[in-house]
Amino acid sequence: MEGSTVAGSQDGQIASPRRAPSQQRSRERVERMLAAASALIAEQGSDAMRMGEVAKRAGVSIGSLYQFFPDKRAIVWALAERHTAESQACISAALADVSDAEGLRRAFSELVDIYYGLFLAEPVMRDIWSGTQADKALRELELADSRANAEFLTAVLKRLRPTADPAALETTSFLIWQMGEATMRLAISVGRQEGDDLVAAYKRMALRELVGE
Amino acid sequence: MEGSTVAGSQDGQIASPRRAPSQQRSRERVERMLAAASALIAEQGSDAMRMGEVAKRAGVSIGSLYQFFPDKRAIVWALAERHTAESQACISAALADVSDAEGLRRAFSELVDIYYGLFLAEPVMRDIWSGTQADKALRELELADSRANAEFLTAVLKRLRPTADPAALETTSFLIWQMGEATMRLAISVGRQEGDDLVAAYKRMALRELVGE
């Protein structure tokens, strides 16, 4: 039972790093691996990324790569986690102290812009959250993450509409959030102008639902 | 240059059948191949589908499979085309003679239910349109198809709101349609109860946008 160092991937579960790098040397090498993977994903997408190329570009052997990542998706997952943590903090901050309709309108509008900017600017995030990859576990992570993000919105709505049915508010938040992500995915896969239009239209629709006419 | 019989897949293009079966025997065999692929997709998803298994289940050799389909995605594409044609006809019929707000409300509501039912009932459609597969060309097909479907909605809106900006109506239709598809994808990946709730919420939001309060 070496469960403390090995978090293997079984079934459809998410694969964590196979072994945590404990020495300085290996920590640096793992960073290089992640950087190489990130660059390759930005260039070609995570599906076209080849493990051999990641190793080569990181200046390590293929074996070393698999020393720390049990499989291909574990690398993508590790990169995804970083972005997830970042954006979650950003969402939480934007929605934390909203207390009236006008505040929600401003905060939500700003949030959409920031998120859209992130999608446009970060090739890795673009790839990972854009359905370019087929990993089932990763999509489940996306879903869980989306639920977590929607909860911030739910909290605001419950504050603003204390009398409404909480379950309905949760459904609304989740749907609006998912639609936002769908809109981002759509927006970055069409031209820039049309993408901007679509995001603006989404913002209008979502705000109408969130703060009324 | 044998371009007349071979519609090969180059670049990121969509792959059509490599060669049309002209004899009765081969037409039947191609049908068996498609049936086998459909069954396997239903069981395991298109990503896990193995070409060798398709051939085996269809009772043909792997070579025969590649005689008619240039690559794996061509089979999925062929199946997708059938569903696409079906659903497009259904959408067109539902929206064709809508002439007032109440008619739109009824037709759209019904359409969403039908579409949701299709997603729930058809494992192949479920797989193909659900991001379970990573094929870029297939996602582009999905996008083109979605635009075509949204046009039916645009036509209705232009009829109902002759004074509105046509470009804005197009954006609205496209977004609402995409959101609908996103909602379906979401709905089938969560539990049945939550899925139904989400679809209902989407319907409310979309109708509010389409026919006003």
Place this chain on the structure above:
DNA sequence: TGCAAATGTGAGGATTACTCATGTTTTTAA
């Protein structure tokens, strides 16, 4: 009937994710 086109076959080429036996470096502890 005989020939050309269409169709059928499956062993094998090519790619790629991943393993493992073995060697090297770092840490630990007596």
Place this chain on the structure above:
DNA sequence: TTAAAAACATGAGTAATCCTCACATTTGCA
């Protein structure tokens, strides 16, 4: 200090899988 243990590094090799191709068979047709 030093030897054992643990961590780390390596890359040739394994297995799985998509797809090709040279050759065999069947069908349509003049």
